[in-house]
Amino acid sequence: MAMIALKAPDIKVTVVDMNASRIAAWDSDALPVYEPGLDEVVKQCRGRNLFFSTDVTGGIREADIIFVSVNTPTKTYGMGAGRAADLRHVESVARTIAAVSEGSKIIVEKSTVPVKTAETIKTILGANTNGLKFSVLSNPEFLAEGTAVSDMLNPDRVLIGGERTPEGERAVQTLAAIYARWVPRERIITTNLWSSELSKLVANAFLAQRISSINSISALCEATGADVDEVAHAIGCDSRIGPKFLKASVGFGGSCFQKDILNLVYLCERFGLPEVASYWRHVVSMNDYQKSRFAQRIVSGLFNTVAGKRIAVLGFAFKKDTNDTRESAAIHVCRDLLAEQGVVVVYDPRVPASEIVSDVLGKNAPANPRLSVAGSACEACNGAHAVAILTEWDEFKTLDFQKIHDAMPKPALLFDGRNILDLAKLKKIGFRVHGIGRTPE
Numbered sequence: 308m309a310m311i312a313l314k315a316p317d318i319k320v321t322v323v324d325m326n327a328s329r330i331a332a333w334d335s336d337a338l339p340v341y342e343p344g345l346d347e348v349v350k351q352c353r354g355r356n357l358f359f360s361t362d363v364t365g366g367i368r369e370a371d372i373i374f375v376s377v378n379t380p381t382k383t384y385g386m387g388a389g390r391a392a393d394l395r396h397v398e399s400v401a402r403t404i405a406a407v408s409e410g411s412k413i414i415v416e417k418s419t420v421p422v423k424t425a426e427t428i429k430t431i432l433g434a435n436t437n438g439l440k441f442s443v444l445s446n447p448e449f450l451a452e453g454t455a456v457s458d459m460l461n462p463d464r465v466l467i468g469g470e471r472t473p474e475g476e477r478a479v480q481t482l483a484a485i486y487a488r489w490v491p492r493e494r495i496i497t498t499n500l501w502s503s504e505l506s507k508l509v510a511n512a513f514l515a516q517r518i519s520s521i522n523s524i525s526a527l528c529e530a531t532g533a534d535v536d537e538v539a540h541a542i543g544c545d546s547r548i549g550p551k552f553l554k555a556s557v558g559f560g561g562s563c564f565q566k567d568i569l570n571l572v573y574l575c576e577r578f579g580l581p582e583v584a585s586y587w588r589h590v591v592s593m594n595d596y597q598k599s600r601f602a603q604r605i606v607s608g609l610f611n612t613v614a615g616k617r618i619a620v621l622g623f624a625f626k627k628d629t630n631d632t633r634e635s636a637a638i639h640v641c642r643d644l645l646a647e648q649g650v651v652v653v654y655d656p657r658v659p660a661s662e663i664v665s666d667v668l669g670k671n672a673p674a675n676p677r678l679s680v681a682g683s684a685c686e687a688c689n690g691a692h693a694v695a696i697l698t699e700w701d702e703f704k705t706l707d708f709q710k711i712h713d714a715m716p717k718p719a720l721l722f723d724g725r726n727i728l729d730l731a732k733l734k735k736i737g738f739r740v741h742g743i744g745r746t747p748e
C-alpha cells in the first residue's frame with residue numbers, strides 16, 4: 308500500500324487494522340516491520356496520501372477499492388486442522404464490507420487464500436447488501452520479506468484474476484491501471500479468478516520445493532563427501548534449472564511457505580487427489596527433517612551431550628533483513644537444544660529479546676534460566692562450546708572469528724546453518740567446522 312501511495316500521489320491510501328498498537332507503530336518513527344528501504348517510502352507518503360487508522364468501518368465506507376490483506380493462518384481446530392487455511396478474518400472483513408458499504412466497490416483479495424475464496428466473499432456480499440455491486444478480484448502478493456521494497460518497485464509480474472464478465476473485466480482494468488503507474492504493462496498478467504488464487508499457492512510450493520530438494524541432497528553430500536554448494540552451482544548452470552533458490556540451509560521458515568503448501572495439500576485432499584496431496588506434503592516433511600537434523604548434528608558434534616554446555620545461536624529471524632521470526636528454523640533448533648539440557652544464548656541484530664524468548668518458550672511461559680539473549684554476537688559466543696549460525700545476516704560474515712575462538716573452551720565447534728562462512732579459514736583458526744552439505748575436512 309505504501310508503494311501504491313508513493314507511485315500514485317493522486318490516490319488516497321488508508322491502511323486500517325483493528326490492532327491499535329500496530330497502527331500506532333506505523334504512525335511512528337519505529338515501524339512494526341524491519342524492511343530495507345521501507346522507512347523512506349512511508350516517510351515520503353505518510354500524511355500526504357498514505358494514512359493509518361483503526362477506523363476499519365470508516366475506511367471501508369470511504370473506499371472505492373478495498374485490499375483485503377488480513378492474516379490467513381493454518382487452521383488449528385476442527386476439519387482440516389493443521390492443513391486448511393483459517394478464513395475467519397477474510398469472512399469477517401467480507402461481512403463488515405457488506406454491513407457498512409453505501410456504494411459499489413472493488414474488493415481485492417490480497418491475502419493468500421484457497422482456490423474459490425473469491426466465490427465465498429461474493430456470496431456473503433451478495434446475500435447481505437441491497438443492490439450494491441461488488442467486483443471481487445484476486446491479486447496475490449509475490450514480494451519476499453527482506454527485499455519487499457525492491458520486489459515491489461520491480462516485480463517479475465503482477466497477477467490479477469477477475470471474473471470474465473464485462474463488469475469483471477472493467478474491475479481488472481481499474482486495478483491494472485494503478486500498477487501500470489510503475490510496472491510495465493507486459494508484466495501485468497490477467498487470468499480468471501481461480502487461476503490467480505491457485506498460482507500464489509503453486510508459486511510458494513515450487514519455491515519451497517526447490518529448497519527441500521537441495522536440502523535433501525545436502526544430507527547425501529554430508530554422507531558422501533560431495534559439497535552441496537558445488538552441486539548447486541553445477542546444476543544451476545543448466546538454464547532449464549537456473550541458479551536461484553538453490554542454497555542449502557537449516558530449512559525454510561517464514562509465515563508463508565509451510566502454511567501455503569499445507570493449504571495446497573488440503574485442497575488436493577478435498578478435491579479427491581490424495582497422491583498429489585502426499586507429493587506436496589513431503590516438501591514440508593523434508594523441511595522438518597532438515598531442521599531437526601541440524602540440531603542433531605550439534606548434539607553429536609558435542610560428543611552426544613550438550614547438557615550444561617553453552618551454545619551461541621547467531622541469528623533468529625527466518626532470514627536476513629527482516630525482523631520476522633514466524634516459523635523460523637531457529638525456534639526449532641533452540642527448542643531441541645534446550646530439550647537436551649543445553650544452555651542457549653541467542654543473538655539477532657533485529658529481533659527483540661522478549662520475542663526470542665516467547666517464540667522459543669511460548670507466550671507467557673515462565674523464564675528458562677538456560678535460555679538468554681545477548682546484545683552482540685561476540686557476547687553470545689563468549690565461553691560457548693559451539694557457535695551455530697541460524698540466519699545469514701551479513702554482519703556474521705565479518706566477525707572476528709580469531710577473537711571468538713580465543714574466548715571459547717576447546718575444542719571450539721562452529722555449525723554454519725547457512726553456508727555463509729569460509730570453513731577452511733575457520734579450520735585454520737582452530738575451529739571444528741560443520742556446514743550444511745559439507746563434510747568437515
Ligand SMILES: NC(=O)c1ccc[n+]([C@@H]2O[C@H](COP(=O)([O-])OP(=O)(O)OC[C@H]3O[C@@H](n4cnc5c(N)ncnc54)[C@H](O)[C@@H]3O)[C@@H](O)[C@H]2O)c1
Nearest residue numbers: 324325326363376377378379396399400417418419448452
Ligand atoms: N508476509 C508476507 O511476506 C506475505 C507475502 C505474500 C502474501 N502474504 C499474505 O498476506 C496476508 C497477510 O500476511 P501478513 O504477514 O501481513 O499477516 P499479519 O498477521 O502480519 O497481518 C494481518 C493483519 O490483519 C489484521 N486483521 C485481521 N483481521 C482483521 C479485521 N477483521 N479487520 C481489520 N484488520 C484485521 C491483523 O490485526 C493483522 O495486523 C496472508 O494471507 C499472507 O499469506 C504475506
